[in-house]
Amino acid sequence: MAVPDPVPTPGIDPETYDRISxxxxxxxxxxxxxxKEYFVExxxxxxxxxxxxxxxxxxxxxxxxxxxxxxxALIRAVVTHETRFFRDQVPFRALAERVVPDMAGAxxxxxxxxxxxxxxCSTGQEPYSVVMAVWDRIRAEGLDVAVWATDISDRxxxxxxxxxxxxxxxxxxxxxxxxxxWFDRQHDGRLRVCASVRERVRFARLNVLRDxxxxxxxxxxxCRNVGIYFDRPARKHLYRVxxxxxxxxxYLLLGAAETLFPPVPWFKTCYFDRTLLFRRxxxxxx
Ligand SMILES: C[S@@+](CC[C@H](N)C(=O)[O-])C[C@H]1O[C@@H](n2cnc3c(N)ncnc32)[C@H](O)[C@@H]1O
Numbered sequence: 001m002a003v004p005d006p007v008p009t010p011g012i013d014p015e016t017y018d019r020i021s022x023x024x025x026x027x028x029x030x031x032x033x034x035x036k037e038y039f040v041e042x043x044x045x046x047x048x049x050x051x052x053x054x055x056x057x058x059x060x061x062x063x064x065x066x067x068x069x070x071x072x073a074l075i076r077a078v079v080t081h082e083t084r085f086f087r088d089q090v091p092f093r094a095l096a097e098r099v100v101p102d103m104a105g106a107x108x109x110x111x112x113x114x115x116x117x118x119x120x121c122s123t124g125q126e127p128y129s130v131v132m133a134v135w136d137r138i139r140a141e142g143l144d145v146a147v148w149a150t151d152i153s154d155r156x157x158x159x160x161x162x163x164x165x166x167x168x169x170x171x172x173x174x175x176x177x178x179x180x181x182w183f184d185r186q187h188d189g190r191l192r193v194c195a196s197v198r199e200r201v202r203f204a205r206l207n208v209l210r211d212x213x214x215x216x217x218x219x220x221x222x223c224r225n226v227g228i229y230f231d232r233p234a235r236k237h238l239y240r241v242x243x244x245x246x247x248x249x250x251y252l253l254l255g256a257a258e259t260l261f262p263p264v265p266w267f268k269t270c271y272f273d274r275t276l277l278f279r280r281x282x283x284x285x286x
Contacts (some may be wrong), residue, residue, distance in 0.1 A: 124163060126222060166190055
């Protein structure tokens, strides 16, 4: 029997494309620009059925009507959640060997805890890695650590809070001794981050481009592989947000392929083992 040809979905008309790309920008800071219809069709095609649309022209209104669910669906379709434990390794050594000693005095003044914000924490591997990485140094300084871990995606945060990961994914970055120390083996063979690490991480939904930041001043911010898809104005806004939450001398860690572009005067660069770190300079962020 001959397989019937699939019924072609009519393409996106320019007005609908414009509305969809503005929605994408508003929710994610990702500017699609002209000529990315193929991206929208590929990534958002599944939403037509999910939201019961008979064609592309209906999608913007359906997304708006679905409010948080619509925003979530859009975010899911556009952003990537790729992450892993101790991603790029060196930044986590930098945290233990450079950042904790440099910021210990400030942490002592601020109640005895190193305050860390992981902005764009995805499914949790990054904030949990932070706690594991700094644990011994923090103890040696007589301090504790508290991590605020935020992401735009509810789905990613649900997984992060469950803290259960496939053993093979953990094993790629964590030594067998590390697994023994930091994880509890589950009945299904997966590994769960141990309670003492989980207790030091608090998760919340937060869009770094729109929502108020966590309260208080931070000693360290990780915003790694989040701003890479933002356009220039969105990145400038992001750097302001990150500059405002960091106390004097506080550290900003970006992803391995990222730098501050355009550069801003409220951060100066320094290196740890050929990895770029950014330090908050004195003075207000305009
Ligand atoms: C590629 S992952 C990086 C995860 C982790 N930081 C790392 O480097 O392994 C990017 C994360 O940023 C989140 N994200 C993207 N845009 C965001 C925004 N405007 N506000 C907050 N989180 C955002 C995504 O949901 C995703 O989980």
